[in-house]
Amino acid sequence: MLDRGEDSRQSQRIASKNMDNQKSRLPGLIRSVLIAIAIAVSYPYLAGRISALSTLTSSALNKISEERSFSKYEVLFQDQIRNCEDAILVEGHGAAILSCDAGRDRWNTVMGTFYQNRTTITPGRLWLYRYDEQMHSGSSGLYPIKFEALPDESKFHPLGIEYHENSSTLFVINHHLDGSRIEVFDLNLKSHDPIARHKRTLIHPQLTTPNSLRALNEHELFVSNDHYFQVRMNPLLAKAETYGALPLGGVVHVHMHNDGSTSVRPLARVPFANGVEFLNASTLAVASTSARDVRLYNIKSDRSLELVETISVPMMPDNLSVDKKGGLLITGHPHLPALARMISNRARCLDQNLADERACYDMSVPSCVMEWTGESGIKTVYRTAGEFSSSSTAVRDVGYGIGLITGLYEKGILVWKE
Numbered sequence: 001m002l003d004r005g006e007d008s009r010q011s012q013r014i015a016s017k018n019m020d021n022q023k024s025r026l027p028g029l030i031r032s033v034l035i036a037i038a039i040a041v042s043y044p045y046l047a048g049r050i051s052a053l054s055t056l057t058s059s060a061l062n063k064i065s066e067e068r069s070f071s072k073y074e075v076l077f078q079d080q081i082r083n084c085e086d087a088i089l090v091e092g093h094g095a096a097i098l099s100c101d102a103g104r105d106r107w108n109t110v111m112g113t114f115y116q117n118r119t120t121i122t123p124g125r126l127w128l129y130r131y132d133e134q135m136h137s138g139s140s141g142l143y144p145i146k147f148e149a150l151p152d153e154s155k156f157h158p159l160g161i162e163y164h165e166n167s168s169t170l171f172v173i174n175h176h177l178d179g180s181r182i183e184v185f186d187l188n189l190k191s192h193d194p195i196a197r198h199k200r201t202l203i204h205p206q207l208t209t210p211n212s213l214r215a216l217n218e219h220e221l222f223v224s225n226d227h228y229f230q231v232r233m234n235p236l237l238a239k240a241e242t243y244g245a246l247p248l249g250g251v252v253h254v255h256m257h258n259d260g261s262t263s264v265r266p267l268a269r270v271p272f273a274n275g276v277e278f279l280n281a282s283t284l285a286v287a288s289t290s291a292r293d294v295r296l297y298n299i300k301s302d303r304s305l306e307l308v309e310t311i312s313v314p315m316m317p318d319n320l321s322v323d324k325k326g327g328l329l330i331t332g333h334p335h336l337p338a339l340a341r342m343i344s345n346r347a348r349c350l351d352q353n354l355a356d357e358r359a360c361y362d363m364s365v366p367s368c369v370m371e372w373t374g375e376s377g378i379k380t381v382y383r384t385a386g387e388f389s390s391s392s393t394a395v396r397d398v399g400y401g402i403g404l405i406t407g408l409y410e411k412g413i414l415v416w417k418e
């Protein structure tokens, strides 16, 4: 992509040289027409970028207003969990699985925080929240999921998670200190103390920046890679990729074969591909964080993807989920620079205040959750300048009338009642 940019600049230079030579013969009108065509061709890209970048100014930050579609809500488990990225519902069990990583303050492979002294990076963990009080009378609440046979538990940093209920298989994207990978577990939710037994680790050159995943079945996954350039290796190019919304990330199809081998096939190129979710059996929704849209793809029988619709959203979308009524919940960051600033301030604060870390966790940034349906389009579920900070995922159990929001750099989770 960048090479091609180089090529076209080269040919532009050659073209303008030729134009210089013929300047005397080229009437001004033709030159103006050529320039107008060049601007017109790049206009959709530039217009999109300018409108996206205009939302990144600090006046845009001050204009974020509070809005809520629900009235009853509270933030739970503030003293127990922090930095939860992902949540998935297992409605049949009246429970949610949460992926939380306190170590993200010092280790974030997506935004680029890498502590040199690795002994200070605490590992992340998974939690089971049994929210259905009737189903779990006497034992509703939060339970840590214990791991069995997970190698390098001290280097475990979970991001996207997925549970395939029929085979009780849990898939976890692990931003392991030695390189990102996908861990496959067997998780039985029936036992009182949930235990995830490790089965397999997937490491693959086409899974270098995995972010989110969805299982088609026990053996096949759709996985998003957020970037082509890894922040760890190429911080500047990764930043250019984010703010330029270059379509270098994307979605891949992963097939785990019975003989232990894995094949990975790239399917769609998407700028900063983030949450992936099945809208229905034949449609996959993919959030593009930097292009500020959600793309709907038709899933063909050979698992390839065909773009059918693009939904623009007034924020940088992070994760997606679909509820039982078919509503697509889109959660994200109304102001990415504020988030990036908070992340680096927090890392600096922790570096300087090893004695009392608590003050470093009080910084907050805006959050936003929206809902899309084919019939009514986009509407706001929750927006705040900082009451519950850095939202990344929202899920809703419409049968039970409850919704959860996780915050990438927040304490606890927000739970709302409908």
Ligand SMILES: *[C@@H]1O[C@H](CO)[C@@H](O)[C@H](O)[C@H]1NC(C)=O
Pocket (backbone or CB within 6 Å): 117, 118, 119, 120
């Ligand atoms: C790393 O941090 C640990 C725990 O705070 C400390 O004991 C150790 O001396 C540090 N190592 C280095 C090389 O700074």
Ligand SMILES: *[C@@H]1O[C@H](CO)[C@@H](O)[C@H](O)[C@H]1NC(C)=O
Pocket (backbone or CB within 6 Å): 085, 086, 087, 088, 159, 160, 161, 162, 211, 212, 213, 214, 274, 275, 276, 277, 318, 319, 320, 321, 322, 393
């Ligand atoms: C987002 O949500 C989907 C579906 O609920 C899940 O599969 C994925 O792992 C999630 N995580 C991230 C980090 O986007």
Ligand SMILES: *[C@@H]1O[C@H](CO)[C@@H](O)[C@H](O)[C@H]1NC(C)=O
Pocket (backbone or CB within 6 Å): 166, 216, 217
């Ligand atoms: C789970 O199994 C049921 C019954 O065998 C089947 O109808 C359903 O499609 C399966 N679901 C998934 C997600 O594989």
Ligand SMILES: *[C@@H]1O[C@H](CO)[C@@H](O)[C@H](O)[C@H]1NC(C)=O
Pocket (backbone or CB within 6 Å): 279, 280, 281, 282, 283, 296, 374
């Ligand atoms: C799935 O959702 C898409 C987008 O809303 C819609 O066009 C399509 O008809 C749906 N397919 C099924 C099988 O419901």
